[in-house]
Ligand code: SF4
C-alpha cells in the first residue's frame with residue numbers, strides 16, 4: 292500500500308472515501324439529463340427531425356433515473372438511514388436537496404411519458420383482453436378520452452411540462468456538479484464552473500447514448516434508420532461537445548494561469564496520476580476525435596453507411612470519455628492530499644460492497660429496464676408508419 | 679365515481695404532498711430530541727463555556743503519547759489508519775539554493791519517529807500536532823445532508839452516531855483531514871475534544887498525556903483559563919486561515935510549510 296503514496300498525505304486520507312460507485316452516480320444522472328434534454332429538442336423546441344427518438348429518449352431517461360439512487364444508497368455506511376435526507380434535510384448541505392430534486396424530476400419524467408404515450412395506452416387498453424387490458428387500463432388511469440380536444444390538451448400540457456423539465460434536468464445535474472464544486476477543501480473540485488461542466492458533459496453523454504441505443508434498437512428490430520434524425524442528433528452532439536470542451540479547458544487553463552498555492556499538486560495530478568484518463572481519454576478520445584469525426588460527417592455528402600459508422604464511433608468515444616471525466620473528477624480529486632504535499636492511488640476492488648462488480652450490475656440494470664418498458668410502451672409508432 | 683383526468687391529478691397531488699408533509703412533521707417531532715439541541719446531562723451548562731485549544735509547536739518533542747492516549751481513550755481502532763489526533767514531522771533539507779521539505783507522520787506518530795535523514799543534512803526540523811480544529815465556521819457541519827454533524831453551544835463540533843447516514847461528505851468537506859470513517863459504527867468519526875471528559879471538568883486525554891505541555895485546553899469565556907493566558911501574550915496562527923473556517927485550535931510557532 293505504501294508505494295502507492297507519494298509525498299505526505301494526512302494519515303486519515305489513506306483510505307479513498309468515494310469509490311467507483313460515486314463515479315457512477317454523476318455518470319448516470321448525466322445520462323438522464325442528457326437524454327431528457329434530447330427529447331425536449333422535439334417536445335419543446337419543435338425540432339421535427341428528432342421526433343423518431345423523442346419518446347424513446349424519455350424512456351431512456353426514466354430507465355436510468357430509476358437506478359440513479361442505487362450507487363448512492365449502496366455506498367452509505369447506513370443505507371437504512373438514507374431516507375432521513377428526505378425527512379430531515381439539512382439545508383446548508385448541497386447534498387440535502389438531492390431527494391427532493393430527484394423526486395420532483397422523477398414525477399416530471401413519468402408525467403411526460405404518460406402524456407406522450409396516452410393515446411397508445413388507451414388504444415391498447417381498448418383493443419386487448421385479459422391481463423393486458425387490465426395493465427393498459429391501469430396505465431391509462433381508467434380514463435379513455437382520446438378525442439381531438441383531449442389529445443390537444445395533452446400535448447399542450449406535455450409541452451409546458453417539458454419546459455419545466457429542461458430547467459429541472461439542468462438543475463438535477465448542475466446540482467450534482469455543485470456537490471463537488473462547493474467543496475472548498477478540495478482544490479481540484481472547488482470551482483464555480485463545475486456545475487456547468489457537469490451539465491455540458493451530461494448533455495453530450497446523453498445524446499451519444501441515445502444515438503447508440505437508437506442504432507442498436509433499429510438493428511435489433513431490423514428497421515431502417517432515419518438518417519435525418521441521426522444526423523440531427525450528431526449535429527447537436529457536435530455543438531454541445533464544443534461548449535463542453537471550452538468549459539473543461541477553461542477550468543484547467545485558469546488554474547494553471549493563476550498558479551495558486553495548490554498548482555504544484557494539481558500539476559502532479561494532471562501529469563502523473565490522471566494523465567492518461569484526462570488528456571488521453573477525456574479530452575483526446577472523448578472530445579477531440581469525435582469532434583473531428585462529426586465535423587467530417589457534417590461536410591461529407593451521401594455515403595450514409597460510412598457516416599453512420601463515424602457517428603457510432605464518435606458516440607462510443609463520447610460515452611467513454613464522459614465516464615473518464617467523472618472518474619477524473621471524483622477519483623482524481625481524492626488522489627491529491629488536502630495537505631497539498633502528496634498523492635495517493637485508488638485501487639478499485641472487484642468484489643466488495645463498493646467494488647467494480649456492484650458498479651457493473653448497477654450499470655446493466657437500466658438497459659434491462661429499458662428493454663422491458665419498450666415492450667410495454669413501444670416508442671416506435673411513428674417510425675413503423677413510415678417504413 | 680367518474681373523475682376527469684384533471685381532478686384525478688389534483689387529488690393525487692394533494693395526497694402526495696399531504697403524506698410527505700405529514701411524515702416529515704412527525705419525523706421532525708420524533709427526532710427533535712437529538713443531541714444537537716440539548717445540553718449534556720448533569721449540572722454542566724453548555725451556555726457557560728466556549729472551549730478553545732492551543733498547540734505550542736516549539737514545545738512538541740514528537741513522542742506521540744497524545745496520539746496513543748487518544749486511541750485508548752476513545753476506542754479508535756489501533757489496527758486501522760484512522761486518527762483523531764496525530765503528530766507530523768517536518769524536516770527541511772538544503773539542496774543548493776532550493777529547500778527540500780520532507781513531511782511524515784508514520785502511524786500518526788504514535789510510535790514516535792526514526793531518524794532516516796542524516797542529522798547534518800537537516801537545516802531545520804520540528805513537530806506539529808494536529809487535531810480537529812472545532813472550527814467556528816465548520817465546513818463539515820455545512821455539508822452534512824442530515825444534520826448529523828453539528829456545533830454545540832460550548833463550541834465543540836460533534837457527530838451524532840445514531841443519526842449519521844455514513845455518506846462521508848463531511849470527510850470530503852474538512853480541509854484538515856481531521857475526519858475518518860469508522861467502519862465499526864458505519865459513520866463518520868473524529869475528535870470530540872473528549873467531550874465526555876471536558877463536560878465533567880477534566881482535560882482531554884491528549885492534553886493530559888503530553889509530557890511537555892505543548893497542548894493546552896481551556897475555556898475561552900474564562901479570562902483566567904490557560905488558553906487565554908497564552909492567547910493574550912503570544913502571536914498566534916491557525917491552519918489554512920484563508921479558507922474562512924475560523925479554527926479554534928490556535929498555534930504558536932507555526933511554520934509556513936505547515937498546511
Ligand atoms: S477541522 Fe474539520 S472536522 Fe474539525 S470542525 Fe473543522 S472542518 Fe470540521
Ligand code: SF4
Nearest residue numbers: 822842843845846848
Ligand atoms: S457521513 Fe454522517 S456526519 Fe458526515 S456528512 Fe454524511 S451523514 Fe453527515
